[in-house]
Amino acid sequence: MKYALINPLWSFEGSTYFGCREPHFPLELLSARNFLRKAGHEVLLLDAWMLEISIEECKAALDAFQEDFLVIPSAPSYLFWRCPQPELRLVREWILGLDRPSQTVVIGPHGSVTPRATMDKTGCDIVLRGEPDETLPQLANMPWELIPGCCWRDPSGSFRISPGLGTVDMSALQTLDYSDYPVERHLHKHHIFPGNGADHLTRGAEVEFARGCPYSCTFCNKTLFRNKYRERSLSSVLSEIDQLIGRGVDYIYFIDEIFGVGKQVRTLLEEISQRPVSIGFQSRVDLWDEQSLDLLAKAHCVSFECGVESLTEAGRDAMNKNCRLSTDRIGELLIYARQRIPWVQANLIKTPEDDPTTVATWQARLKAEGVWVSEPVPMFPFPGSPEYVSTFGAQPDDQAWERAHDYYLNLFNRSFSDIQEQQPKPLRELECVSC
Numbered sequence: 001m002k003y004a005l006i007n008p009l010w011s012f013e014g015s016t017y018f019g020c021r022e023p024h025f026p027l028e029l030l031s032a033r034n035f036l037r038k039a040g041h042e043v044l045l046l047d048a049w050m051l052e053i054s055i056e057e058c059k060a061a062l063d064a065f066q067e068d069f070l071v072i073p074s075a076p077s078y079l080f081w082r083c084p085q086p087e088l089r090l091v092r093e094w095i096l097g098l099d100r101p102s103q104t105v106v107i108g109p110h111g112s113v114t115p116r117a118t119m120d121k122t123g124c125d126i127v128l129r130g131e132p133d134e135t136l137p138q139l140a141n142m143p144w145e146l147i148p149g150c151c152w153r154d155p156s157g158s159f160r161i162s163p164g165l166g167t168v169d170m171s172a173l174q175t176l177d178y179s180d181y182p183v184e185r186h187l188h189k190h191h192i193f194p195g196n197g198a199d200h201l202t203r204g205a206e207v208e209f210a211r212g213c214p215y216s217c218t219f220c221n222k223t224l225f226r227n228k229y230r231e232r233s234l235s236s237v238l239s240e241i242d243q244l245i246g247r248g249v250d251y252i253y254f255i256d257e258i259f260g261v262g263k264q265v266r267t268l269l270e271e272i273s274q275r276p277v278s279i280g281f282q283s284r285v286d287l288w289d290e291q292s293l294d295l296l297a298k299a300h301c302v303s304f305e306c307g308v309e310s311l312t313e314a315g316r317d318a319m320n321k322n323c324r325l326s327t328d329r330i331g332e333l334l335i336y337a338r339q340r341i342p343w344v345q346a347n348l349i350k351t352p353e354d355d356p357t358t359v360a361t362w363q364a365r366l367k368a369e370g371v372w373v374s375e376p377v378p379m380f381p382f383p384g385s386p387e388y389v390s391t392f393g394a395q396p397d398d399q400a401w402e403r404a405h406d407y408y409l410n411l412f413n414r415s416f417s418d419i420q421e422q423q424p425k426p427l428r429e430l431e432c433v434s435c
């Protein structure tokens with residue numbers, strides 16, 4: 001069978017989306033392509049965002065390819081599945097604009113939690129819940145009711161949903177193939193800020209070493225995909241890194257939910273230290289100590305971002321952080337890291353437990369040592385996070401995104417964070433379903 005995998009040309013005007021707006025590698029599509037090829041299918045992967053190509057140009061490529069399945073993600077890259085834009089406007093626009101006779105499949109965080117609403121809003125034929133890398137090939141040759149997390153409408157128009165969620169065996173994910181991917185266009189270096197010790201780097205790439213996280217923070221939108229912690233084979237990751245270095249990449253951002261947990265991390269860092277490449281990632285500071293931070297520096301780490309969330313144990317406990325360190329020790333390790341790594345960032349969340357004066361004092365102390373500390377911001381109660389259920393007292397239904405979005409807009413009745421649009425629109429207006 002023929003599968004076309006399309007990363008649309010994303011735009012986020014009027015959105016509360018706070019992820020990075022630069023193009024990144026569509027790792028979910030590159031990974032799915034590996035599994036599809038392994039199953040004997042023919043694949044066209046078109047990254048319209050990286051190539052800056054329009055719906056019309058994609059349509060011409062699809063006319064030539066004649067796909068059986070058209071696959072579109074509802075969020076840009078696995079990197080942002082946990083914090084996607086709430087609206088599905090752009091996915092709908094692309095499905096309508098491409099106007100294909102093939103079966104249209106939507107993958108991503110929206111369909112994973114509200115599959116029927118996602119189908120209705122986008123006009124797609126199939127929604128795959130969870131991680132689709134291994135369930136996409138199954139659409140061609142398995143009864144759909146046996147495919148975990150598969151949703152569709154039967155000939156009578158009834159909505160059908162199979163039990164379970166797609167979950168990938170990461171040991172089966174081989175080296176991603178970049179031979180026909182426009183790596184050279186990816187000049188963006190994720191989470192690198194000019195003038196902060198990494199200006200010498202020229203070309204960035206994203207790599208996935210492990211998927212999932214063993215923790216269960218209440219605000220984390222990972223329960224329906226990328227949940228269970230799984231590592232890839234070290235040799236596959238290293239050969240992917242070497243392939244990218246061969247294409248001129250000198251900076252790799254690991255998209256892992258939590259880099260630093262796995263058994264093979266130390267070996268990976270030793271291997272990276274022998275290569276001409278720098279790294280960045282997100283982690284938790286309580287996974288590191290002085291010795292492992294030294295190893296990070298040796299592996300040319302230039303960007304180290306940690307979710308601290310709250311400065312009180314009560315605040316961290318309320319978010320189920322399961323953090324084993326005191327606030328003093330957290331500060332000590334962040335400062336030690338900053339003495340070795342040019343960009344160290346601590347993220348805070350607005351909590352009732354944290355006194356604003358204490359927060360300001362801690363921020364000032366860390367900033368004086370060169371650690372960048374965010375302002376405490378309220379979290380979007382993503383449908384799919386435990387926070388959604390505790391906030392609204394029920395599991396997400398078809399109105400979950402609208403409810404969460406309204407709630408979030410009301411939290412910001414005065415002004416928005418400087419990382420967001422100043423005038424986000426209500427979700428119904430953004431999606432403009434009736435247009």
Ligand code: SF4
Nearest residue numbers: 213215216217220257
């Ligand atoms: S540690 Fe990070 S990835 Fe893991 S559950 Fe908490 S917020 Fe999510």
